[in-house]
Amino acid sequence: MVMEKAREEERALSVEYKAREIPSHVKKNKYEQLMKMREARRDDAKRLAMAKIKATERPFSFHERDAST
Secondary structure, X not given: OHHHHHHHHHHHXXXXXXXXXXXXXXXXXXXXXXXXXXXXXXXXHHHHHHHHHHHHOOOOHHHHHHHHO
16 A cells, blocks of 8 residues: 555656647737827827817907907
């Protein structure tokens, strides 16, 4: 029984483990890409909001008076 246990331990210790290769999707820098996409989206929203404001804003009544003098 002791010999059997020793063989079993020896067999367990003789197994060599091999590391797997790192997947390529892990190496990609997704965080920077995500931040660039968010920045672009934020810039587009800001640009569209400013265009909407400029399209709907009207000058004050004294603006025309001051512009003519």
